[in-house]
Amino acid sequence: MIKTILIDDEPLARSITREYLQAHAADIAVVAECNDGFEGIKAIAHHKPDLIFLDIQMPKINGFEMLELLEQPPAVIFTTAFDEYAMKAFEAHAIDYLLKPFSRERFDKALEKWMQQRGHADKSTQQAAILREEIRQPEERTRVVVREGGNIRIIPVQDIHYVEAYDDYVKIYTAKEMFLKKKTMSFYEQSLDPAQFIRVHRSYMIQLTQLTRIEPLEKDTHVALLKSGVRIPLSKAGYSKLKSVLGI
Amino acid sequence: MPADPVSTVKIATYKLALAYAGWWVLLITIETYALLTSFDLRWQAALADAVTINLLLAAAGHAMHNALKYYSPGAKNSLSMLVWSVGLAALCVFIHRCFMRYAFADDIVYLDYMEGSYIIRGLFSWLMIALMSLMSWMWYYMQDQRASEKREQDAQKMAREAELASLRQQLQPHFLFNSLNSISALAGTRPEEARKMIQQLSDFLRGTVRRDDQQLVTLEEELKHLQLYLDIEKVRFGHRLRTEVQHDTTAPALRLPSLLLQPIVENAIKFGLYDTTGEITIRINAATRDGQLLLSVENPFDPTTAQPRRGTGFGLNSVQRRLYLLYARNDLLTTEQQETEENPRFITHVKIPQTA
Numbered sequence: 001m002i003k004t005i006l007i008d009d010e011p012l013a014r015s016i017t018r019e020y021l022q023a024h025a026a027d028i029a030v031v032a033e034c035n036d037g038f039e040g041i042k043a044i045a046h047h048k049p050d051l052i053f054l055d056i057q058m059p060k061i062n063g064f065e066m067l068e069l070l071e072q073p074p075a076v077i078f079t080t081a082f083d084e085y086a087m088k089a090f091e092a093h094a095i096d097y098l099l100k101p102f103s104r105e106r107f108d109k110a111l112e113k114w115m116q117q118r119g120h121a122d123k124s125t126q127q128a129a130i131l132r133e134e135i136r137q138p139e140e141r142t143r144v145v146v147r148e149g150g151n152i153r154i155i156p157v158q159d160i161h162y163v164e165a166y167d168d169y170v171k172i173y174t175a176k177e178m179f180l181k182k183k184t185m186s187f188y189e190q191s192l193d194p195a196q197f198i199r200v201h202r203s204y205m206i207q208l209t210q211l212t213r214i215e216p217l218e219k220d221t222h223v224a225l226l227k228s229g230v231r232i233p234l235s236k237a238g239y240s241k242l243k244s245v246l247g248i
Numbered sequence: 249m250p251a252d253p254v255s256t257v258k259i260a261t262y263k264l265a266l267a268y269a270g271w272w273v274l275l276i277t278i279e280t281y282a283l284l285t286s287f288d289l290r291w292q293a294a295l296a297d298a299v300t301i302n303l304l305l306a307a308a309g310h311a312m313h314n315a316l317k318y319y320s321p322g323a324k325n326s327l328s329m330l331v332w333s334v335g336l337a338a339l340c341v342f343i344h345r346c347f348m349r350y351a352f353a354d355d356i357v358y359l360d361y362m363e364g365s366y367i368i369r370g371l372f373s374w375l376m377i378a379l380m381s382l383m384s385w386m387w388y389y390m391q392d393q394r395a396s397e398k399r400e401q402d403a404q405k406m407a408r409e410a411e412l413a414s415l416r417q418q419l420q421p422h423f424l425f426n427s428l429n430s431i432s433a434l435a436g437t438r439p440e441e442a443r444k445m446i447q448q449l450s451d452f453l454r455g456t457v458r459r460d461d462q463q464l465v466t467l468e469e470e471l472k473h474l475q476l477y478l479d480i481e482k483v484r485f486g487h488r489l490r491t492e493v494q495h496d497t498t499a500p501a502l503r504l505p506s507l508l509l510q511p512i513v514e515n516a517i518k519f520g521l522y523d524t525t526g527e528i529t530i531r532i533n534a535a536t537r538d539g540q541l542l543l544s545v546e547n548p549f550d551p552t553t554a555q556p557r558r559g560t561g562f563g564l565n566s567v568q569r570r571l572y573l574l575y576a577r578n579d580l581l582t583t584e585q586q587e588t589e590e591n592p593r594f595i596t597h598v599k600i601p602q603t604a
Contacts (some may be wrong), residue, residue, distance in 0.1 A: 009521070010426065010484050016433035036525055057422070060553070061524045081425035100429035141555070154553040 002028045003047055007040040008055035008079065009061070017053050018078060020107045029110075035059075037066035038152065049074050053113060056080040061154065065145040069152060069183070075118070077110050089185055095105065141191045144172060146179040151200045153179065157196070161228060175228065198225040198245055200224060200238030214242065255558055264387075272306045283361075285593060293358040300347055304340040305373055309380035311336065316384050332380055337374035408573055415570045419456055420514065428485050445483055452476040467534055467541065468500040470509050474532070477510055481517060488527050489517065495534035502541040503599045505574055506569060512545050512596050515563030519594060520547035541600040549594045551587045563597065575601060 004021070006014045014033050021028055026050075032043040036059045052074050056063040063080075067073050078097035085105065096110040140155040144155045148206065155174060165185045172179045189199050199205045206224060213225040214234070222239050224232045251338040276298045283294035312333065345366060352358050427449055434442035455473045471493060478491050513532060520528040564581065571580045584595045 010430065011428040011487060012433040012484065013426070016429065016436070019433070019436050038525065057522065059522050060550075081422050081429065100425050102429075156553070186516040 002051060002110075003031045003055065004028055004051045005032045005034065005040065005043050005047060005049045007032060007034040007037070007043075007058070007066070008052045008053070009035055009058045010055075013055065013079065016101075016108075020104055023104075023108075024111065029227045037061040037063070037069075040066050041069055041152070044070060044074065050118075051077065053077050053079050056082055061152065062143050065143075068181075068183070069145055069147055075114060077114065079118055091221040117239075141193075144181070146172065146181050148179060155179065157192060158207075158209075160197075160207055160230055161226060162207065162230070162232060163197070163205040198238070198242055201235045204232050204238075206232055208245065211242075214239070268306070268309075272302050276302050287357075287361050288359065289358055291359045293352050293355050296351065297344075297348060297358070297362070297453075301340065301344045301369065301373070304344055305376050308336040308340055308373075308377050309384075312377060312381045313384040317387055318380065329381060333377045334374055336377050336572065339371055340373050340377075341370045344369075408572070412570065412573055415566045416575075419453075420566075423514070426484060427480055436482075441483075445480065448476055448479050448483075452480060463506050464503040465506045466500060467495065467502050467504060470504060470506065471495075471500070471534075474508070474509055474513060477513070484523060485517075489519065490527065490529040491532070492529060493532045496536055498536040499534040499541060502536060502600070502602055505570065506540055508570065508598070508600075509543065509545075511563045511567055512543075512598065516545045516547035516594070516596065517547060518563075523549045523553065539602055541602065543598040543600070546593050549585075549592055551585070551592050567598070 005214055006017050008014045008017075008234075018030055019034075021030060031047045031049060034040040034043050038060065040052070040054070043049075054063045054066070054076050054081070056078060057080070058066075061069075063078065067076065068199070079100060079102070080097060081100040095111055098106060098110055144157060144160065146153050146155065155172065159174045161173045161175065163185070164173065166180070168184075169180050169182050170185060170188060172181060185199070185203070185205065188197070188205060192205075196209075197205050197207055208225065210226045211224055212227050215223050215225055215231075217223050220236070222234045224234055226232065276295075279298035279302070280291075280294045283289050284291060287294075289297075314318060315332070345362065348362060349359065390430065427445070430443050431445050431449070434445060455476065474493075482489055482491075509532075513530065516530050520530060528548050529546075529597070531544075533544045533546075535542045564583070568578070568581045572578055580599045581602075582597045586593045586595065
């Protein structure tokens with residue numbers, strides 16, 4: 001039996017997915033319905049579903065952010081009213097999406113596509129594919145969500161001072177705290193506003209407004225001094241990038 | 249401003265031609281009188297001299313005027329204007345001289361006077377032609393200026409109207425598609441409710457397309473339209489969304505730009521629904537103060553995670569812009585955050601001046 005979870009903040013929107021799924025009741029069981037991403041994370045941890053139907057615009061954290069917080073995300077079919085243009089951004093990924101309102105035929109097609117892919121590849125490679133693809137939301141990122149113990153924290157991007165690479169993780173530093181997140185530097189380099197965050201080193205990215213001074217360290221090497229007093233090493237490329245952004 | 253610019257130009261040209269003729273008649277009279285009293289000429293010779301040279305100058309002036317019509321003078325061709333005016337002056341003096349020598353060949357006193365004065369005459373002719381050129385240049389320049397001013401005004405007016413229209417018609421596609429999705433869901437299990445929602449959505453859409461940009465509507469009408477919107481949102485979010493609409497006794501008769509309130513409420517609902525997870529109450533209040541209509545829309549928010557930009561998101565920006573275009577004021581829309589411990593609220597205030 002395939003286990004699935006429906007995550008959407010509109011009960012009526014979930015009811016249509018449930019209705020369409022009844023035709024497949026012999027193979028697929030809806031094990032949970034969730035109103036938001038928080039409930040979604042809990043339900044996924046509890047039920048370990050094979051497939052989830054996920055809305056994008058939801059309270060507190062959106063569908064993309066919820067996926068980011070999962071260690072091992074299940075297969076996803078997005079159900080959204082986002083326009084087609086915005087969804088083009090991840091059309092190339094192996095994941096399907098259903099534009100609301102969608103027909104039964106379109107729904108069955110998405111399900112069939114997933115079933116076929118599932119038959120070809122085993123679960124772990126599929127999940128690896130999702131992780132590697134680093135699904136990014138089509139709109140500009142204004143906040144970062146992180147897990148902190150059992151809690152989920154939402155950090156507005158303007159509160160981030162700098163980001164540091166740390167093995168398979170990145171450390172995200174705010175004024176008082178540090179958060180670990182299982183992502184790569186290039187993921188943040190691509191998803192944060194490049195006018196606001198500058199990759200100044202292989203392992204460091206700083207928020208431009210936090211910079212107070214650039215100091216020479218030795219011959220040909222420099223460090224960036226942040227308002228908080230933290231010194232960040234600059235690579236040669238990082239130094240020249242910083243200079244060109246600052247127009248000096 | 250007269251309605252028809254073409255006829256005003258015609259009238260102006262006709263008056264100008266009369267003034268031009270009058271000016272030359274006056275000059276001819278003065279010159280004839282001066283020649284008679286200063287040089288003891290015969291009146292025939294004096295009159296013929298003044299008439300000939302001034303007619304020639306009038307023709308030259310007219311020629312310059314026409315030339316300027318097609319070659320608008322700038323710094324570049326001011327030299328060519330100088331050459332032309334000098335050439336025309338010389339030509340006038342030359343023709344005058346030939347004609348007078350032929351017509352008054354036996355008048356020794358006149359010929360004597362003419363031979364002695366032609367340098368002065370040339371200089372005077374050039375000054376007259378230069379003066380006329382300058383005057384027609386100014387005339388064209390002013391016309392040009394006036395035309396471009398009018399063009400600019402027209403363009404601004406059109407841009408303003410287009411902008412107002414687009415600001416008013418901004419219907420969020422998200423809202424439409426999600427509503428259609430709700431209808432689709434209802435159609436399977438509760439067809440009567442689906443039909444009702446189609447009705448509500450149609451009435452709402454009709455209300456947004458029918459209205460005129462600049463039109464002011466009463467608050468009562470605007471609230472009726474808003475209720476359609478709220479009813480639809482309640483089908484989608486009935487499990488979380490509560491709304492309260494309050495107004496004093498005089499407010500419903502006051503006027504406001506049509507479709508102004510709905511985007512503010514839409515913004516508040518979105519902000520409230522997506523920034524918190526519990527049940528939310530949106531409060532809409534309308535009051536009369538000092539003859540002005542005061543509107544306020546309240547939604548809950550989470551001060552620890554709310555985006556600072558979010559409060560002045562797209563919905564409010566377009567409302568602010570619309571108020572500016574209609575009233576030329578930027579202080580009519582304000583926002584306020586009440587960060588109380590138990591009930592943090594985001595409030596949007598709008599002041600609508602009541603004109604006549």
